[in-house]
Amino acid sequence: xxxxxxxxxxxxxxxxxxxxxxxxxxxxxxxxxxxxxxxxxxxxxxxxxxxxxxxxxxxxxxxxxxxxxxxxxxxxxxxxxxxxxxxxxxxxxxxxxxxxxxxxxxxxxxxxxxxxxxxxxxxxxxxxxxxxxxxxxxxxxxxxxxxxxxxxxxxxxxxxxxxxxxxxxxxxxxxxxxxxxxxxxxxxxxxxxxxxxxxxxxxxxx
Amino acid sequence: xxxxxxxxxxxxxxxxxxxxxxxxxxxxxxxxxxxxxxxxxxxxxxxxxxxxxxxxxxxxxxxxxxxxxxxxxxxxxxxxxxxxxxxxxxxxxxxxxxxxxxxxxxxxxxxxxxxxxxxxxxxxxxxxxxxxxxxxxxxxxxxxxxxxxxxxxxxxxxxxxxxxxxxxxxxxxxxxxxxxxxxxxxxxxxxxxxxxxxxxxxxxxx
Numbered sequence: 396x397x398x399x400x401x402x403x404x405x406x407x408x409x410x411x412x413x414x415x416x417x418x419x420x421x422x423x424x425x426x427x428x429x430x431x432x433x434x435x436x437x438x439x440x441x442x443x444x445x446x447x448x449x450x451x452x453x454x455x456x457x458x459x460x461x462x463x464x465x466x467x468x469x470x471x472x473x474x475x476x477x478x479x480x481x482x483x484x485x486x487x488x489x490x491x492x493x494x495x496x497x498x499x500x501x502x503x504x505x506x507x508x509x510x511x512x513x514x515x516x517x518x519x520x521x522x523x524x525x526x527x528x529x530x531x532x533x534x535x536x537x538x539x540x541x542x543x544x545x546x547x548x549x550x551x552x553x554x555x556x557x558x559x560x561x562x563x564x565x566x567x568x569x570x571x572x573x574x575x576x577x578x579x580x581x582x583x584x585x586x587x588x589x590x591x592x593x594x595x596x597x598x599x600x601x
Numbered sequence: 602x603x604x605x606x607x608x609x610x611x612x613x614x615x616x617x618x619x620x621x622x623x624x625x626x627x628x629x630x631x632x633x634x635x636x637x638x639x640x641x642x643x644x645x646x647x648x649x650x651x652x653x654x655x656x657x658x659x660x661x662x663x664x665x666x667x668x669x670x671x672x673x674x675x676x677x678x679x680x681x682x683x684x685x686x687x688x689x690x691x692x693x694x695x696x697x698x699x700x701x702x703x704x705x706x707x708x709x710x711x712x713x714x715x716x717x718x719x720x721x722x723x724x725x726x727x728x729x730x731x732x733x734x735x736x737x738x739x740x741x742x743x744x745x746x747x748x749x750x751x752x753x754x755x756x757x758x759x760x761x762x763x764x765x766x767x768x769x770x771x772x773x774x775x776x777x778x779x780x781x782x783x784x785x786x787x788x789x790x791x792x793x794x795x796x797x798x799x800x801x802x803x804x805x806x807x
Binding site: 396398399400401402404405407408411412413414415419421422423424425426427428429430432434435436437438439440441442443444445446447448449457458459460464465466482483484486487490502 | 602604605606607608610611613614617618619620621625627628629630631632633634635636638640641642643644645646647648649650651652653654655663664665666670671672688689690692693696708
């Protein structure tokens with residue numbers, strides 16, 4: 396006896412998700428067999444609505460129900476500081492800590508090993524946005540908040556150079572990078588060499 | 602800004618699955634945002650078809666597209682040996698190693714801490730099946746193949762007693778339990794005490 400086709404279809408669908416291997420996909424599928432029909436239906440509806448009910452904001456590329464998104468529409472937010480992140484989830488991380496400026500979501504990271512180049516990301520849209528923004532008044536800040544791994548660093552460096560090569564001087568557009576160092580509550584004893592070195596080099600003056 | 606409702610709905614649906622916490626649910630949902638619409642649709646369809654296209658076999662409780670299932674319908678299989686397992690996935694494990702008898706799926710395990718008693722499982726159906734089966738001819742074997750943890754052992758013990766109390770003698774129904782011992786390729790040095798003790802007590806005579 397083989398696994399029946401309708402079950403196999405769902406197992407294969409789960410397997411396409413990141414971090415879900417064949418065993419986990421099987422376990423999830425057989426677990427769902429014991430779910431009430433209505434709950435499975437609402438799961439399926441949530442899936443179908445995911446893309447049909449959401450839009451990518453034409454300005455900042457955040458995923459929201461409206462375009463422009465609620466953040467771009469919010470007049471109370473600071474227009475002059477844009478946090479550049481790689482994923483929509485990073486936006487919610489910044490929102491949670493009370494950031495009140497704007498965002499730009501790249502939807503990925505430059506990763507040549509996986510064939511993701513700058514053209515695959517919303518990097519050129521960022522340049523266009525800076526050009527049309529209040530940068531000429533010399534007040535704009537771009538905070539590069541990609542992850543601090545190798546791909547994140549090189550993406551940040553790429554964007555830094557691109558903005559400068561697009562003719563924006565340090566007076567017109569201030570470019571910053573989130574600080575790297577020992578996480579709050581962390582032990583220096585267990586810090587890795589690279590982090591400790593950066594943490595020392597970029598020490599704060601009291 | 603909060604996470605938009607359509608995205609939140611899917612995150613919550615994922616969170617209901619076992620082993621998927623809030624962070625993983627978020628990651629899976631945002632990953633799906635980059636899927637082509639057709640693939641998400643087919644995922645949703647696979648979910649909807651999971652229950653509508655499958656049945657629980659009225660004889661052995663296997664989940665299949667037909668009732669009775671393909672194993673119960675297979676006349677070439679040995680009718681006289683029934684492997685009792687707790688989950689449908691266990692059936693496929695036995696199928697993979699070439700077992701050619703029948704099965705009985707309990708769909709769970711006796712677990713008083715989680716309010717799962719014998720009535721919640723297909724245990725009484727097993728007794729009925731033995732009564733209507735070829736047991737009177739004194740040739741039937743019931744292999745208790747529940748997991749070897751505490752709940753699995755007590756479920757096996759419960760079924761053993763229930764069959765005996767239902768008036769089936771050792772001559773009529775032979776009841777066996779899968780062997781517990783050192784896994785093939787395992788190191789005695791690293792075996793836990795209980796397993797090593799059982800492995801020694803139930804040593805094979807060459």
